[in-house]
Amino acid sequence: MIMKKWWQLVATMLLAMALLLGGCGRSSDIAPDSLRFALEQEPSTLDPAKSSTLPESDVELAIFEGLTRLNAKDLPEPAAAESWTVSDDGMTYTFRLREGLTWSDGKPLTAHDFEYAWKRVLNPTVAASNAYMLYVIKNGEAYNTEKATAADVGVTAIDDRTLVVQLEAPAAYFIGLTAFHAYYPVRQDIVEAHPDTWATDAKTIVGNGPFILTKWQHNAELDFVKNETYWDAKAVRLKSMEWPVSESQSTRLTLVEGGAADMTTEPPVADQQRLTKAGLFKVKPSLGTYYYVYNVTAPPFDNPKVRRALSMVIDRKAIVDTIVHGGKIPAFAFVPPGLMNEATGQDFRHEGGNLVSKNVEKAKALLAEAGYGPGHPVPPITILYNTNEMHKAIAEAIQAVWSNELGLDVSLQNQETKVFMANREAGHYQVARASWIGDYADPQTFFDVFSDPANDAQYHSEAYNALMDRVHATTDVGERMALMHEAEKMMFDESLIIPIYFTTTPYVANEAIDGYNWSILGTVDFKHAYRK
Template sequence: MKRLGIFVRFLLAILTIALVAGCTRSGETIPPNTLRYALEQEPSTLDPAKSSTLPESTVELAVFEGLTRLNDKDMPEPAMAESWTISADGLVYTFKIRANAQWSDGKPVTAQDFEYAWKRALNPAVAANNAYMLYVLKNGEAYNTEKASADEVGVKAIDDHTLVVTLAAPAPYFLGLTAFHAYYPVRADIVEAAPDTWATKADTLIGNGPFKLVKWQHSAELQFVKNERYWDAAKVRLKAMEWPISESQSTRLTLVEGGAADIMVEPPVADQARLSELGLFKVAPSLGTYYYVFNVTAPPFDNPLVRKAFSLVIDRKVIVDTIVHGGKTPAYAFVPPGLTDEATGQDFRKEGGPLVDYNVAEAKRLLQDAGYGPNKPLPPVTILYNTNEMHKAIAEAVQAIWQNELGATVALQNQETKVFMANREEGHYQVARASWIGDYADPQTFLDVFSDEANDAQYHSEDYNALMERVHNTTDLKVRSQLMHEAEAMIFDDSVVLPIYFTTTPYVVRDTIDGFFWSSLGTIDFKGAYRK
């Protein structure tokens, strides 16, 4: 045993040396200006109007850019817009587009590209996932719901370099929104030449960001080169990036430890302590919530008493402490900590307090009130999740709890992410894994998730929609804050979601890589990254 221990320590020492040196792959020297990021899933699309996952957003952040770009403090800074003015009433923004802003094929980026992109995202015929993000625009929601025309939407290119935006109501977070992918420009000629495929192939994906996508081997790898026509190209230090793709946490970690990648997100929990000892494990803050969503139209979860019972038996702390780790914290509400109440200066989550707890006895009583018992057992339940070691482990834990505490018959079903997302959005499930990372730093980005009938839960409440409409339109910060607390309480009164934990972003990075940063909104920005 003693000799075995010496041998193991010897192997660990060799591994540490290899990780620190980290400059070869299969005998090949990695150029000092190339970075390899192990992407956690195959993008379904890189259409900024339609993409819906963080990996897609991270790719888009490399190849596109909006009017603003978030800095390492998550504050918006001038990007495609070199400057802007805001009217005294906070409703009208006038952006000046840079004279040297170009697409990767050399054509100029114009104000018309932004007007086209935003109206396209709102066009009901396009059915864009991110249309709701542009409801802040005057008549944005009305156009998307066929109650107004495109000409009535509050975005207008006055000339090639002047974009005037009119909001439906003052929105202090609007500049941050313009850094979000739904607000990226797209070219009409590119989109309309191949409406269904332009954002699924490297040769038709023309961007305006710091990098160009030059190869997309689906489900295998993405390759980028520096976009020399980018307005701020002087600050882009990398010449190329190679992104292998794998949904497996273990595979992505093997790529890093084997020298085929430099950085990856969400390493397996079992490896985190070892990686910390090697100095490779890091944790970035994140504004997000990992949760289960009930399909409120699918039995037995069409009954709110059942939904609440299934939520009450989950011991979130045990799941976080024994399965999740990575600095995450148990979630007893939907809006995560880290968001400031503008009216009071306090943390919104701390003010709102817990909205669900752990109470097995109450859960069993609720099931009885719902009519379930020895003479009427619960129908079988299936948990849907996308393929991933962590999602599987959590699903197995929840399965065991529901079977042991509630006597339910629970099956698990995992699907490849693209299929999973489609089925969840279409309501083809009973209960499914979900997560939400804020699109901007305001509680509204979480509460809007359930504010229309198109949400994954198939939830539609006229009262909730009316409440959120008031949130959108009030200019009184104190009233707005109170309304948002009421809205969050309402989705728990209706037991639409089962929160599990508030997120962080654990990642592994080799010490030869620097200059990147993780946004608390979940994306990683490689614009300033470099290899030492």
């Protein structure tokens, strides 16, 4: 164990040294029209249909673009589409694409590429993790669950510049969805020529965004150049970007402070006060929740009383105050603050209140009701998390409280992010770290997580799904919000998750960089970034 940790330390030091001395260079060597962003983890894929992490979304936002793009106020504005119209009943959207759109290799980009890409996301044989994001489209869910065909899906390219989309029900947030990565276009000939590898190799990725990925040295660095064929290339001031990759917060901070990177996210908590004094530390709002998710099919978590008991002993404020910092807020529900109920004018979270509280004695009573006690202890529990200093510290804190307050046998297991994500998605765990950043500014983006047939909790409830079907179908704003409050209460009656904190985006950036936009949805957009 000591030898393993020593080699991990050596590997971290070597990466930092290589990036400091190698291609990234010192700050004085950087070109005036370039930027270096230290990415917090290696992307598992850059396939917009299958990617599921913020680092993947950050890369995709640089190299792809949807019909719309979020502006600095997180509002969708025309991008690949120059305009659109909506039918009186709110069910049909007609998008008009810009004239002369091209892919990064110069080939024409048309409405047919969008039709292909969206239907590919919904194709059940693709098994896209983001398919549920397109269920708002007519017959989208039916096709994804093999109850309809691709021809039944309400997406049709009328000609090269006209895309007509029919919805299952009116959805005021739909335009915002078209800026999400699951709605990006991908090109059929590229995907079909390299079905297993096209999205993991810079040589085979063709995009339509402001930048082109020119190099992907896995687990080390991604390089970009400006896409001169991009429709809005005049607005892109950077000529190139270099993104070193490290899961170590300390290594990424070393890169920034050593001049080998300009920016990175989530610096170590221990350094945040010092970085604030130096003018490097910044915090952006984020529409997200950090939580632990149970595999509800894995004993002892197949019993909701056990799930509820373990959630009730967590001291969330202590975790935020001593480990996390960064402006985070202890979470006692799933949906974070910042989302308005249009029917009441009130914040959705404020209306819903807290749905879990700390109560050690009640937790012990619940375990007894579940049949556990001195003569029948709770089976050993393993907490799964992906390798990261903060994730480790939080897991250790939860391990300690479960052991000290409830006498449980708790072990920890960390995995490299790609392996961790695969195991969590497949249900190969008991309880695991998770987080969710809203895909759009509406509470529904949180509730759809657990109606997805492939959700990480392995939770399949006909009652919950029926409730979400009502959310999707109603056009009454007040009724819709009331149903979502009901859905959140059902989640906590079932104790599907352990909410820990509502997120922010802490980051460090030198003052020479400006024009970037960190969205409340967690992604960073460098389209308008520049070096002063």
